[in-house]
Amino acid sequence: MANQRDEQRLALQGGLKAVSKIEGKGKPKIGVAEFMSVAERFGFSRRTLKQIRSAVARDDMGAGPFLSNYYANLKETKVQAFERAAREVFGVKYAIGVSSGTGALHAAFVAAGVGPGTEVICPAIGFFATAAAVVMSKGIPVFCDVDESLSMDPTKIERLITRRTVALAPTCVMGTVPDMGGIMRIARKHKLKVIEDCAQSCGGKYRGRWVGTIGDLGCFSISGYKIVGGGEGGLLLTNRKRLWERANQLMECGGLWRPVRFAPPRYKGELFCGTNYRMSELEAAVDVVQLRKMPATVKRFRTVKMRILKQLGRYGEVVPQRLNDPDGEVGYLLRFYPETVELGRRIVEALNAEGVSASMRRKDAHPDWHQYSYMFPVTLKTGPTPVNCPYECPVYLRRGGRAAYAREDCPVADDLFDRVITVSLNQWFTAADCRHVAKGIDKVLSAYCTEDPDAAEWIRSKAG
Ligand SMILES: Cc1ncc(COP(=O)(O)O)c(C=O)c1O
Structure with a gap:
């Protein structure tokens, strides 16, 4: 029996410990119920x-999982496994799993040196997040018109380059690939960085190279809407160590990624405040599997699209979307431009009646943040405070910059965006499904258009 003196004496001096054991027993923070709530989202019966x-429920979970990228007592966390898979699949030196495509873009722009007083050339058609991430980096987006591929038109880039331009940010639009050859030539000539936004074309290739590995940095959204994705996530690729380090610093400002966390800066510009775009372990667990499936998924989509395109006749009143690399297409959409919006409306109605899923925007449609003139927080130049950074940033003004946006800035985008007809394709279409869809398209086009063997081909690349 411990006497009172033993209890009072400090444990340091041989007395009894005040706390010899904890009686309260915890339960795993994440247990069966949480696991099941995730499983329910997978659509099992x-x-x-x-x-x-x-x-x-039969398993004893012990303390339960610790679902964090860092500190996990594992040889490789799920996020690390995802990054390794990305390096292997895309053949790049560095990959960072992040919490969103927007986060990947923000980190990439900051890594590339976008900041006050700089401009980035963005496509007129793509997605709002690209331009928004430029603004988040304190740069100014400048919109470049598109060509009939709906991607940034390389012939229109040079006239937009100023002494403030630091980067080009081509977007892969809905499963297609931009003319990366033309874009890279201009970028190298003017010593500009290229940040590829490949959110809509993960798995696309340009002349045999994966999109996202051609420029200096490649960014992907891997949200649930995309070809690869668990729910909400993003991926950043690069071959350049400095860019990888700077992107890490932005997306994970605590510097946990550094080999020696609190070491002084190893070079000028290494350390700066960023934010937290870390990917979650739960997301990575799904993405690592999805990413390995990506090449097969893309191959199925591409086969379906090419099968259908090869069966279509040629018609005078419609022009197929130009494909910058037909062999590199992801191909989940088939697109073409009718001569007029009115003709398009009739074609779309008839296609849907035939069982071919088709749509068109039309002029009177609601705003759509895939087109530059509807990216209101950019075009209205509204910053979060009255100082209105970066649009009225003194550094930008001193360098002669004046941000100005108007709908007519990119007339080809204005026209094609309202007119393009989109047919949705399914990777699981069989050869017979493809035949039926092709027959449906031909049936409708022969009813409303003129067959013309000299009209533009469906598989139409830049040279074609
Ligand atoms: C071209 C493009 N860039 C960026 C994003 C943003 O990705 P996230 O929603 O993962 O932030 C998207 C998402 O739709 C996109 O389509």
Whole structure:
């Protein structure tokens, strides 16, 4: 029996410890219920869910999982496994899993030196996040018109380059690839960085090279809407160590990524304040599997699209979307331009009646943030405070910059965006499905247009 003196004496001096054991017993922070709530989102049947529940409920979870990228007592976390898979699949030196495509773009722009007083040339058609990430980096987006591929038109870039321009940010539009040859030539000539936004074309290739590996940095959204994705996530690729380090510093400002976390800066510009765009382990667990499936998914989509295109006749009143690299297409959409919006409306109606899923925007449609003139927080030049950074940033003004946006800035985009007809394709179409879809398109086009063997071909690359 411990006497009172032993209890009072400091444990340091041989007395009894005040706290010899903790009686309260915790439960895992993340347990069966949370696991099941994730499993429910995968669409398993009720019967299967019941079986899964009874199987996992039998397990003693101990302290439960620790779902963090850093500190996990594992040889490789899920995020690290995802980054390794990305390096292997895309053949690049560096990959960073991040929480969103927007986060990847923000980190890439900052890594590339976008900041006060700089401009980045963005495509007129793509997605708002590209231009928004430029603004988040304190740069000014300048919109470049598109060509009939709906991607940035390389012939229109040079006239937009100023002494403030530091980067080009071509976007892969809806499963297609930009003319990366033309874009890279201009970038190298003017010593500009290229940040590829490949969110809509993960798995696309240009002349045999994966999009996202051609420029200086490649950015992907891997949200649930994309070809690869668990729910909400992003990926950044580069072959350049300095850019990888700077992107890490932005997306994970605590510097946890550094070999020696609190070491002084190893070079000028290494350390600066960033934010936290870390990917979650739960997202990475899905993405690592999805990414490995990506090449097969893309191959199925591409086969379906090419199969359909090869069966189509040629018609005078419609022009197919130009494909900068037909062999590199992801191909989940088939697109073409009718001569007029009115003709387009009739074609779309008839296609849907035939069972071919088709759509067109039309002039009177609601705003759409895939086109520059609807990117209101950019075009209205509204910053979060009255100082209105970066649009009225003194550094920008001193360098002669004047941000100005108007709908007519990019007339080809204005026209094609309203007129393009989009047919949605499914990677699981069989050869017979492709035949039926092609027949449906031909049936409708022969009813409303003139067959013309000299009209533009469906598989039409830049040279074609
Ligand atoms: C071209 C493009 N860039 C960036 C993004 C933004 O990605 P996230 O939603 O993952 O931030 C998207 C998302 O749709 C996109 O299509």
